[in-house]
Amino acid sequence: MADLPNTPLLDELEKGPWPSFVKEIKLAAQKNDMSKDLLGQLELSYNQKIGHWKHGGIVGVMGYGGGVIGRYSDLPDKFPKISHFHTMRINQPSGWFYTSDVLRKLCDIWDRRGSGLTNMHGSTGDIIFLGTVTDELEPIFAELTEQGFDLGGSGSDVRTPSCCVGPARCEWACYDTLKACYDITQRYQDELHRPAFPYKWKFKFSGCANDCVAAKARADISIIGTWKDDIRIDQAGVKEYVDNGLNIVRDVVGNCPSKCMEWDGKELTVDNSNCRRCMHCINVMPKALRPGTETGATVLIGSKAPIVEGALLSSVLIPFLKVDDAEEMDDFCDVIEEIIDVWCEEGKARERIGEFIQRVGMGNFLDAVGLEALPEMVAFPRDNPYVFYDLDGDDEEKEG
Amino acid sequence: MAEEKKKRITDIGPPNYEQFLPPIIKDNYGKWKYHEIVKPGVMVHVGESGDKLFTVRAGSPRLVSTAKIRMYADLAEKYCGGHLRFTSRHNVEFLLSDGSKVDALIKDLADLGHPVGGIGNAISSIVHTQGWVHCHSAATDASGIVKAVMDELNEYFTSTKLPGKLRIALACCLNMCGAVHCSDIAILGIHRKPPITDHATLKKVCEIPTVSASCPTAAIRPATVDGFESVEVLEEQCMYCANCYTVCPAMPLNDPVNDGVSIWVGGKVSDARVPPKFSKLAVPYIPNNPPRWPEVVGTVKNIVEVWAQNARPYERLGEWIERITWPRFFKMTEIEFSKEHIDDFKHAGLSFNRTAQITHVQ
Numbered sequence: 114m115a116d117l118p119n120t121p122l123l124d125e126l127e128k129g130p131w132p133s134f135v136k137e138i139k140l141a142a143q144k145n146d147m148s149k150d151l152l153g154q155l156e157l158s159y160n161q162k163i164g165h166w167k168h169g170g171i172v173g174v175m176g177y178g179g180g181v182i183g184r185y186s187d188l189p190d191k192f193p194k195i196s197h198f199h200t201m202r203i204n205q206p207s208g209w210f211y212t213s214d215v216l217r218k219l220c221d222i223w224d225r226r227g228s229g230l231t232n233m234h235g236s237t238g239d240i241i242f243l244g245t246v247t248d249e250l251e252p253i254f255a256e257l258t259e260q261g262f263d264l265g266g267s268g269s270d271v272r273t274p275s276c277c278v279g280p281a282r283c284e285w286a287c288y289d290t291l292k293a294c295y296d297i298t299q300r301y302q303d304e305l306h307r308p309a310f311p312y313k314w315k316f317k318f319s320g321c322a323n324d325c326v327a328a329k330a331r332a333d334i335s336i337i338g339t340w341k342d343d344i345r346i347d348q349a350g351v352k353e354y355v356d357n358g359l360n361i362v363r364d365v366v367g368n369c370p371s372k373c374m375e376w377d378g379k380e381l382t383v384d385n386s387n388c389r390r391c392m393h394c395i396n397v398m399p400k401a402l403r404p405g406t407e408t409g410a411t412v413l414i415g416s417k418a419p420i421v422e423g424a425l426l427s428s429v430l431i432p433f434l435k436v437d438d439a440e441e442m443d444d445f446c447d448v449i450e451e452i453i454d455v456w457c458e459e460g461k462a463r464e465r466i467g468e469f470i471q472r473v474g475m476g477n478f479l480d481a482v483g484l485e486a487l488p489e490m491v492a493f494p495r496d497n498p499y500v501f502y503d504l505d506g507d508d509e510e511k512e513g
Numbered sequence: 514m515a516e517e518k519k520k521r522i523t524d525i526g527p528p529n530y531e532q533f534l535p536p537i538i539k540d541n542y543g544k545w546k547y548h549e550i551v552k553p554g555v556m557v558h559v560g561e562s563g564d565k566l567f568t569v570r571a572g573s574p575r576l577v578s579t580a581k582i583r584m585y586a587d588l589a590e591k592y593c594g595g596h597l598r599f600t601s602r603h604n605v606e607f608l609l610s611d612g613s614k615v616d617a618l619i620k621d622l623a624d625l626g627h628p629v630g631g632i633g634n635a636i637s638s639i640v641h642t643q644g645w646v647h648c649h650s651a652a653t654d655a656s657g658i659v660k661a662v663m664d665e666l667n668e669y670f671t672s673t674k675l676p677g678k679l680r681i682a683l684a685c686c687l688n689m690c691g692a693v694h695c696s697d698i699a700i701l702g703i704h705r706k707p708p709i710t711d712h713a714t715l716k717k718v719c720e721i722p723t724v725s726a727s728c729p730t731a732a733i734r735p736a737t738v739d740g741f742e743s744v745e746v747l748e749e750q751c752m753y754c755a756n757c758y759t760v761c762p763a764m765p766l767n768d769p770v771n772d773g774v775s776i777w778v779g780g781k782v783s784d785a786r787v788p789p790k791f792s793k794l795a796v797p798y799i800p801n802n803p804p805r806w807p808e809v810v811g812t813v814k815n816i817v818e819v820w821a822q823n824a825r826p827y828e829r830l831g832e833w834i835e836r837i838t839w840p841r842f843f844k845m846t847e848i849e850f851s852k853e854h855i856d857d858f859k860h861a862g863l864s865f866n867r868t869a870q871i872t873h874v875q
Contacts, residue, residue, distance in 0.1 A: 122804040126657055129664030132626050134574040134646075134656040141578040148578075151646070158645035158654065159803040162769040166649040168762030176523060184647060200647065207530035209599040213586035215533065216597075220579035229579045233599050236640060236691045243576070243647060258522035277601065280543035281534060282558055282566065282608070289543065291530050302524040322784035326601045329789050330782045331692035337784075364826050368786050393785040397827065400547040418689035421729045421756050423859060426695070426789050463727065463760070 117142055118153040122160065141229035147244055148228050150194040154186060165192075172199055172247050174254040177306040180264025181250060197246040198228070202239040202265035203257060204298065204305075207291035208278050209234065215260070222256045237315070238275030238326075239265035263302075269463075270308035271301045276318035277325040285395065286320030287338030287408035288436035294318045300446065304453075311460035311469075314453070321404065322392045328413075328427070333466045334449065335413040335427040336436065342405035343385040344394070350401030351381045365394050409435045412445070414452075415467025425467040432489040451482045476501075535596035537566050537610045553672050554629035555615055567609040569618050571627040572638050572663070572670055575603040576646065576656055584625055592618045602637045602680075630670040634677055634827075636817075637670070639663060641683040642690045644702075650755055651685035652702030652772040653801050659683055661805040662700070665814050669821075676824040676833075679817065680781070687754050697830040698813055699777035699792040706771050707732075707751040708764035712743040719761035727760045752858075773800045774809050778816060778842075779831030790831045793839075795846075797853040812848075819846050837872070844874040 117139060126135045138155070141148035154165050170183030182200040189196035203219075219240065223229060228244035235241040245253065254264065265273035274297050277283070279290030297316055298305070304314075317328030320338040328335035355361050361381070366374045373387040374394065381401075395402045412434050413427030431448075435441045452466065455478075460469045470478045479486055488494075534542070541560035548558040551567070558566045585605055589597040592614050598606050605627075607618055619629050631637040639662065642648065644655030662681065669675055682693035685702040693699035715724070724744055725733045732750035736743060744764075746757075757764045776799070780792030795816065799808045816830070823845065824833040834842045843850045856864045 125804040126660050129660070130628060130667040131660055131663035131670075132572060132574045132628075133660060134576040135660075136626070137574055137576055137578045137581060140580045143580075155645060159657070162772070162801045162803065163767050164645040164648060164651045166647065168649045168758070168765075175521075184649070198647070204527035206527050206533055209601075210530055210533040211597060211599075212533050213589045213595040213597070215528075216582050216586045220582050224579050231577055231579065231582065232575050232603075233573065233577050233582065233605070234575075234603065236642065238601070255519075255521070258525060261525065261528040263523075263525050263527060275601070278598070280545070281530075281538050282545065282568070284545035284547055284558070286543070295527070295530060299526045302526050305526075306524060324782045324784065324789075327692060327695065327782045329784075330695035330780075360826075368827060370786055389784075391784045391786060393827070396785055400549065403547075418684075418687075418692050418694055420688050420754060420759070421727070424694045424791060426791070461726075462723070463756070 117149060118156065120152055120156040123152065123156050138230065144224070145229045146194045147198065148230055150186075150192040151198070151228065151230070151244065154188065154192045154195060157188070166198075172250065174250050174264065177264060178308045179267040179270045179306055182267055184244070195244065198244040199247065199250065201227075201242040201245065201250070201253065202235065202237075202267055202273065203242060204263050204265040204273050205234055205238055205240050205275070207276055207294045208281050209238075210281065218260050219257075219262070222253060222260070226253050226256075237265070237272050239273045264306065266305045266308075266313075268308040269310045269312050270314070271305040271310075272313050272315045273305070274298050274316040274318065275326050277320050279318075279320045283320060284399065285323070285338075285392070285404060287340055287404055288320060288336075288410050290318040290320045290336075290338070293336065293436050293442070296442070297446075310453070310457060312463045312465050314466070322390060323396065328416075330416050330426060331418065332416055332427065333414065334430075335416060336410045336434075337413065338404075338408065338436075339390045339411050339433070340405035340408045341433060342407040344383050344388060344405060345403040346381060346383065347401045348380055351398060352379075354398050354401055359397070365397050368393050409433050409437075415465070415470055417465045417467050421463055422468045422471070425465075425471070427467070429487075429490045430484070432487060448482065448484065455481045474501075533596070535594060535608055535610070537564055538608070540564060541566070550633045550673065551612075551615075553635065554619075554632055554670075556632055557612065565610070565612060567612045567615055568632075569607045569609065569615060569622070569629055570600065570604045570631050571607070571622045571629050572631060573599075573603050573605050573627065574656065574660065575638070575641065581625075588618065588621055588625075591621070600637075602631070602640050604631055604638050628667060628671050630672070633673040634675045635670055635673050636663075636666050636675070636679040636681060639681045639683055640691045640693070640696075642685045644685040648685060650688060650758060650767070652704050652767065653685050653774050654803060655683050655685045655702075657804055658700060658774070658806045658809055661807075661810050662813050665810050666817060669817065675817075675821050677827045677829045678783075679830070681813070688759065694777070694791055695780040695782045695789055696792050697778065697780065698816060699780065700809060700813070701775045701777060702772065703775050703798065704753040704755060704766040704768060704772055705798065706753065706766065706768055707746050707748045708755070708757055708766045710738075710743060710746065711763040711765075712738040712741040715743045715761065715763035716741065718763055724757055724761045724764065727756045729754060729756065733757055769801075773798050774806070775799070776809070776812055776816075779829075779834050781829050781831055786827070787832055792831075794854050795848055797851060816846055816848075840874045841872050 232241035276290035276294035317332035412431035416427035682696040736745035776796040777792035
């Protein structure tokens with residue numbers, strides 16, 4: 114293997130206490146000419162303050178429209194080994210759990226057929242294999258499926274769903290996020306691999322309102338664990354926190370968004386009818402407080418990053434869903450499929466569902482998908498008088 | 514004799530996660546009782562059974578070589594029966610049922626150059642995008658800025674001395690593959706000039722109506738330029754979102770002189786205490802200054818430290834700013850306020866100050 118290119122600027126990023134991506138590229142470049150050329154091109158970008166990748170290019174594996182992002186250097190003569198440098202998205206296991214064996218098998222495939230560089234993981238959640246040539250795509254896919262792995266989503270399809278660690282290692286998980294994520298991913302395999310939507314569609318599963326996968330900020334469907342009954346309180350545990358110096362009045366009671374808690378010096382009382390299930394008090398005292406036992410999830414719809422019409426946070430669609438109940442999940446999937454049908458029929462190109470709802474109006478959207486308007490769906494009712502009164506509906510009621 | 518052709522396998526989805534769960538997790542699945550942070554980067558989960566599971570969380574550059582993954586696998590075998598997991602913020606977590614091995618693992622991770630931390634009132638790893646390493650639309654690099662910022666903030670990763678959680682994210686353009694718009698601090702690559710249309714090739718590589726429809730401000734119109742069927746851009750209407758470039762390669766915006774970084778503050782996704790919030794603009798533009806972007810690093814560190822010194826316990830950056838009000842935030846961080854900070858997109862009026870409650874900073 115020839116020497117590594119001269120990279121004085123990138124070498125600066127090998128210094129310091131945080132692990133260095135430059136060291137990683139150099140590690141890969143010891144054995145791999147693609148990574149060596151990547152190092153050279155990246156140094157040039159650092160010199161010139163501009164990227165050197167060409168726009169897109171449609172490549173993939175047979176029968177799929179998603180899962181591979183075409184990438185080509187705009188300096189193929191200078192860096193021939195990365196003239197093709199495609200990304201493969203590989204659907205991660207729920208909760209990003211692995212064994213050493215399976216990781217080594219993935220590495221073996223990638224060392225033989227790709228750059229030896231990965232992202233563990235991409236922002237959406239996939240394992241990212243960073244950089245290979247078109248001819249290797251189909252062989253890599255065959256070897257991946259042989260090991261039980263499949264590609265993730267890209268483009269206008271169901272993007273790879275992801276979930277928090279859930280009941281595998283968290284006492285706050287209000288439903289089985291790993292199972293729900295796995296089941297939904299399996300149910301929508303066709304929609305995930307073959308882009309046929311106006312734009313991307315993301316499902317994300319968080320077991321409580323702390324939302325460790327940022328579902329409320331970026332998923333078209335954000336499924337957030339919650340509970341209906343009372344917070345479980347261990348008063349001796351509360352006292353232990355106080356005895357150990359917790360300022361319970363300031364840091365717990367004072368931070369409660371609905372002021373539903375009181376501390377009388379001996380006992381913590383909660384007016385559960387006014388509890389918003391925000392998780393703060395439980396976060397502060399995990400040994401003393403726990404979510405209730407009548408658990409499920411709140412389903413929210415429509416969050417996205419700014420492109421095209423501005424960023425949106427998800428808003429409530431279904432206040433309480435028993436995710437662990439198979440029959441309720443089937444009904445829920447029927448609702449999702451109805452929503453996707455309406456969006457595919459009426460949505461514009463590159464219009465996420467959140468933008469679609471903004472354009473057609475939430476009321477019309479609910480009518481179209483057969484859901485009832487509920488007060489939980491709004492922060493407050495409208496404050497303008499420009500109401501589209503539905504008199505036809507009234508007439509029908511009178512006649513009926 | 515011809516070899517039988519192997520059946521092509523498709524649509525199998527991811528492997529079932531259950532096969533990768535460590536035995537202690539299978540035994541206590543859904544039956545964890547509570548957890549405690551033992552020390553920075555280490556927590557113990559206690560099951561209703563009394564079983565204890567120790568988690569050691571280590572920072573990672575996200576961009577990792579197969580060589581490094583094999584090292585992780587070796588450590589997992591040495592300490593955790595071959596099991597490990599990754600977090601939603603690119604950290605790697607080792608799951609030990611024997612708490613006495615935690616310190617030896619931390620030492621081995623340190624020898625690999627991986628700090629342990631990111632749990633509780635700390636910064637976790639920075640969620641980020643590809644940047645110049647692998648993206649055609651990047652207005653800045655991602656990994657380089659992240660490395661430079663984390664080098665400076667490492668002490669807040671390896672301790673729990675911050676008032677609350679600190680979540681930083683970086684996206685190298687407005688597409689925001691990293692969905693950075695709800696972060697305590699968001700570092701966002703930006704363009705500042707309209708696309709330079711390649712009129713000679715546009716018609717060959719793009720559909721003109723699609724390009725025109727891609728513009729959120731209707732600034733792109735079909736036009737014949739220099740004899741080519743192409744589009745014209747009403748430059749005063751362009752807000753440099755680059756959606757046109759995403760749908761059409763003949764409309765590049767990348768610009769080594771005018772591209773750079775903006776900094777946004779005060780967002781969150783958790784519902785704890787207050788609902789999720791978007792990040793708001795703190796610094797409209799900092800030029801790209803590789804390899805270590807000292808101006809970006811300095812600005813981020815200053816914001817973190819002013820917050821850390823002044824916030825109440827558990828108060829996230831955005832909660833602190835809303836309590837002290839924005840004029841005091843700009844005063845205390847010595848960040849200049851400009852007209853770029855005032856929204857002029859849809860519903861802009863909702864962000865105007867519609868109260869006479871003012872802190873009157875001197």
